[in-house]
Amino acid sequence: MKKILLLCLATTFFISCKNAEPRYFSSSPEIDVAKAHIKAYNEGDWTTWTSHYADTAKLSHNTLEESSPAEVLEALKDLLAGTSSYGFTDKDIFYEMVIDDDNEKWVNFWGTWEGTLAANNQKLIIPVHLTVQYVDGKMVEEHAYYDLSEYMAILLEIEAEMIVEEEVMEE
Amino acid sequence: MKKIFLIGLAATLFIACEQKAERYSTSGPEVDLVKGLLADYENGDWASWQEKYADTAKVYYNQWDNSETVAESMEGHKQNIALLSSYKFADDVIYEKIISDSGNTWINFWGRWQGTLKENNKVVVLPVHLSVRVLDGKVVQENGFWDNSIMQTALQEIEEMKNAPELEKTIIANQDKLVKAWNNNDADAFMEVSAANVIRNSNGTRQANNQSEYTDMMKQFHTGFPDFKVSLDSYFLKAGKSYLNWTCTGTNTGPFMDNPPTGKKMEIHGYSVWAFDTNGLAVQEDAFFDNMGMLSQLGYTLSPPLDK
Numbered sequence: 001m002k003k004i005l006l007l008c009l010a011t012t013f014f015i016s017c018k019n020a021e022p023r024y025f026s027s028s029p030e031i032d033v034a035k036a037h038i039k040a041y042n043e044g045d046w047t048t049w050t051s052h053y054a055d056t057a058k059l060s061h062n063t064l065e066e067s068s069p070a071e072v073l074e075a076l077k078d079l080l081a082g083t084s085s086y087g088f089t090d091k092d093i094f095y096e097m098v099i100d101d102d103n104e105k106w107v108n109f110w111g112t113w114e115g116t117l118a119a120n121n122q123k124l125i126i127p128v129h130l131t132v133q134y135v136d137g138k139m140v141e142e143h144a145y146y147d148l149s150e151y152m153a154i155l156l157e158i159e160a161e162m163i164v165e166e167e168v169m170e171e
Numbered sequence: 172m173k174k175i176f177l178i179g180l181a182a183t184l185f186i187a188c189e190q191k192a193e194r195y196s197t198s199g200p201e202v203d204l205v206k207g208l209l210a211d212y213e214n215g216d217w218a219s220w221q222e223k224y225a226d227t228a229k230v231y232y233n234q235w236d237n238s239e240t241v242a243e244s245m246e247g248h249k250q251n252i253a254l255l256s257s258y259k260f261a262d263d264v265i266y267e268k269i270i271s272d273s274g275n276t277w278i279n280f281w282g283r284w285q286g287t288l289k290e291n292n293k294v295v296v297l298p299v300h301l302s303v304r305v306l307d308g309k310v311v312q313e314n315g316f317w318d319n320s321i322m323q324t325a326l327q328e329i330e331e332m333k334n335a336p337e338l339e340k341t342i343i344a345n346q347d348k349l350v351k352a353w354n355n356n357d358a359d360a361f362m363e364v365s366a367a368n369v370i371r372n373s374n375g376t377r378q379a380n381n382q383s384e385y386t387d388m389m390k391q392f393h394t395g396f397p398d399f400k401v402s403l404d405s406y407f408l409k410a411g412k413s414y415l416n417w418t419c420t421g422t423n424t425g426p427f428m429d430n431p432p433t434g435k436k437m438e439i440h441g442y443s444v445w446a447f448d449t450n451g452l453a454v455q456e457d458a459f460f461d462n463m464g465m466l467s468q469l470g471y472t473l474s475p476p477l478d479k
Binding site for chain 2: 022023024026060062063064091092096098099100101108110112125126127128129131143145146147148149151152153
């Protein structure tokens with residue numbers, strides 16, 4: 001009887017263990033998509049970049065407002081237009097996937113964006129965090145966190161210089 | 172012997188199982204530690220805040236390479252907070268605990284920081300991500316990610332306002348007083364900054380023709396929503412007029428427009444054009460907002476017209 005009890009106990013643990021599916025991953029098909037997504041961004045391959053999103057994907061970069069991938073792409077292109085080179089470096093780059101309490105798959109990304117501003121060759125380094133929900137291998141929700149203050153400050157500086165130059169020319 | 176074997180097997184499976192499940196969770200002492208850290212930050216309890224860090228903790232805000240010490244980070248927080256009349260994280264925050272491949276315990280946090288600038292009552296909202304490494308019950312590393320340019324832009328606006336001509340300064344100051352009067356249901360404060368025959372139009376319909384009618388309307392909102400609050404989200408001034416976006420919140424625990432309380436909360440976003448006279452006194456407000464949206468939040472429904 002005791003033996004049966006113990007067997008049951010062992011089985012129960014085994015089953016409960018089976019139920020405790022892993023919820024943290026440092027590699028997964030979704031992480032592979034995330035890596036391909038970063039690669040497409042680095043290469044400016046916007047067709048591939050767009051293909052990773054579901055049609056109804058909602059993106060929020062540094063805001064609570066939601067935008068479509070096409071809207072965010074426009075904004076990214078605007079930001080990148082002022083750079084002579086840009087991309088995520090291989091240093092300080094981390095990917096992970098978790099399955100949260102609502103059984104949603106989220107890929108978290110931490111990376112280092114490096115770019116050079118065309119106007120004055122100034123190099124910019126911006127740490128970036130993305131947290132992205134995947135459904136059926138597609139990105140459906142993306143939240144991005146990165147500091148644009150340095151970038152904005154440089155743009156303002158350049159603008160101010162241009163105004164001074166214009167004034168000098170007018171004189 | 173078999174028994175021992177079985178017990179051993181069960182124990183092994185149990186331990187293996189526990190280890191597997193623990194790599195991701197949303198609770199536990201480390202999560203509580205970070206929750207406490209944010210509570211200390213919100214309460215300005217810096218002694219308690221500092222205690223939660225290891226002495227050698229490294230803080231990285233929007234950078235990877237140059238870390239700050241806890242003392243330096245605290246100074247930074249204090250300097251930023253000095254510009255604010257209030258600040259907090261909204262309630263819809265997310266915490267998770269993960270154990271990385273290298274065996275480190277990290278608490279990831281996603282939240283919405285909200286601060287009100289002292290100078291102009293402007294509310295600044297920043298989505299914030301923190302990734303905090305915890306070891307032996309202390310924070311040993313903190314990485315923070317958010318867009319500082321949002322705050323910088325708001326501060327620049329204040330600087331620009333400081334250089335604004337006298338009348339604009341008066342209008343801005345009076346606009347702040349109007350918001351305060353609304354929040355405190357303070358009829359006297361409202362009268363100080365408005366003209367006697369101040370007009371209010373709501374969605375194109377005249378609602379008040381003078382100060383007393385205007386303050387009666389304010390009172391009506393505060394009777395229906397005793398916790399009624401309005402915040403000024405953004406505005407710009409042009410030719411003696413302020414074009415502003417606002418957000419109203421409140422819980423309908425009192426009678427409102429001759430209807431009994433519903434107990435429900437509402438949050439509405441609206442737009443007002445305020446006109447000021449040459450003394451900077453408010454003379455007219457044209458407010459636009461989704462009245463039906465507000466009533467829907469309170470549980471009112473719209474019925475189709477009855478058949479003839």
